[in-house]
Amino acid sequence: MSMAVPLFDLNYDEREEKAVLEVFKRKWLSIGPECDSFEQEFSRAIKAPFALSLANCTAALHLAMLLLNIGEGDEVILPSLTFVATANAVRYVGATPVFADVTSLEDLTINPEDIERCITPNTKAIIVMHYGGHACEMHKISALAQKHSLKIIEDACHAPLAVYDDIAMGLWGDVGCFSFFSNKNLSTGEGGMIVMKDEALFDHAKLLRSHGMTTLSYQRAQGHSSGYDVVGVGYNYRMDDIHAALGRVQLEKLPADIAARKNYCTQYYERLKMEDDLILPFAHIRGSSSYYIFPCWIDGGSERRDGIRAYLKDHSIMTSMHYPPVHHFTVYKPFARDVPMTERAANGLITLPLYGHMGSEAVDYVCDKLSEALRSCPA
Numbered sequence: 001m002s003m004a005v006p007l008f009d010l011n012y013d014e015r016e017e018k019a020v021l022e023v024f025k026r027k028w029l030s031i032g033p034e035c036d037s038f039e040q041e042f043s044r045a046i047k048a049p050f051a052l053s054l055a056n057c058t059a060a061l062h063l064a065m066l067l068l069n070i071g072e073g074d075e076v077i078l079p080s081l082t083f084v085a086t087a088n089a090v091r092y093v094g095a096t097p098v099f100a101d102v103t104s105l106e107d108l109t110i111n112p113e114d115i116e117r118c119i120t121p122n123t124k125a126i127i128v129m130h131y132g133g134h135a136c137e138m139h140k141i142s143a144l145a146q147k148h149s150l151k152i153i154e155d156a157c158h159a160p161l162a163v164y165d166d167i168a169m170g171l172w173g174d175v176g177c178f179s180f181f182s183n184k185n186l187s188t189g190e191g192g193m194i195v196m197k198d199e200a201l202f203d204h205a206k207l208l209r210s211h212g213m214t215t216l217s218y219q220r221a222q223g224h225s226s227g228y229d230v231v232g233v234g235y236n237y238r239m240d241d242i243h244a245a246l247g248r249v250q251l252e253k254l255p256a257d258i259a260a261r262k263n264y265c266t267q268y269y270e271r272l273k274m275e276d277d278l279i280l281p282f283a284h285i286r287g288s289s290s291y292y293i294f295p296c297w298i299d300g301g302s303e304r305r306d307g308i309r310a311y312l313k314d315h316s317i318m319t320s321m322h323y324p325p326v327h328h329f330t331v332y333k334p335f336a337r338d339v340p341m342t343e344r345a346a347n348g349l350i351t352l353p354l355y356g357h358m359g360s361e362a363v364d365y366v367c368d369k370l371s372e373a374l375r376s377c378p379a
């Protein structure tokens, strides 16, 4: 059997089309009632006291830094095994990123013991990233933050609706940041959400989202207010109603999408657990996950891993690698720190295809070809 298996495939159908057409008919395209509804529905879904839609998660991470008064002279501890946007947000405000290691090849989330080693008198915050939708060790990390009076920012891009000990990802820390980039579980093309428990932070975030202005043009168009003041130097980090309409449909689809992904992950584990050269991370997770990606780790070094990826590509199976460590990038080399587990992970990680409607035949096909590849590229 031969088939093409993308890394990810959108689950859009006529419901997204209809939602966008409704926005067109309303003739209000920028931030407006759809954004309001999306925010309310998202906050209800994760039990967030406050949620604000944004242009993307990078904006959310930047706002998180500003809201928590992080700036020059401050150090922020974060994993290097993340997307570069997590670290860029630290640099936007002139703070220093300090890269902590991940726990193990079985648990690719930030290591609380290494976080503790990174803490100095200048440390202001910890950014956790719930890799693959799987919760970090939040009890230990929260205790550390409390002990050292540090803020916690959650990069929850992978983890919408994931819950650990009755607390949704995004709500363990001071500020939670979500992405709706087109390959995420909840996809709007571009889009993001910031969540928090503190009303003062929320009010400040609202101002920063829209130029520091005290009202939005939609409110003025509705006659709710006639003018505005500008009370701070803000940004244009707004979502618009077209993206919010997509987000609302996607949010409705999300629980079923996550349940289907979970089943495919179980199938991957069952099929691949007997392969000697493979480590399957996150066989044991904390709480419930959003199952954003299925990473596996191949023994034998990066050349072998790359050979296996090429073999899979030759059989029309798309893979990826989450992530090249941030401290390997030119601009982040000056911030490099000794993170041996991250280096080890990066040499063997490969991300296999995963999406809610991929079908068990596709999972079997990927497993068959991966087993073949492991044999044809021996360690």
Ligand SMILES: Cc1ncc(COP(=O)(O)O)c(C=O)c1O
Binding pocket: 056, 057, 058, 059, 082, 083, 085, 086, 129, 155, 157, 158, 178, 179, 180, 181, 191, 192
């Ligand atoms: C872990 C992580 N952080 C941050 C981002 C940035 O999100 P966005 O593309 O919405 O700005 C992404 C998205 O790719 C991500 O996966």
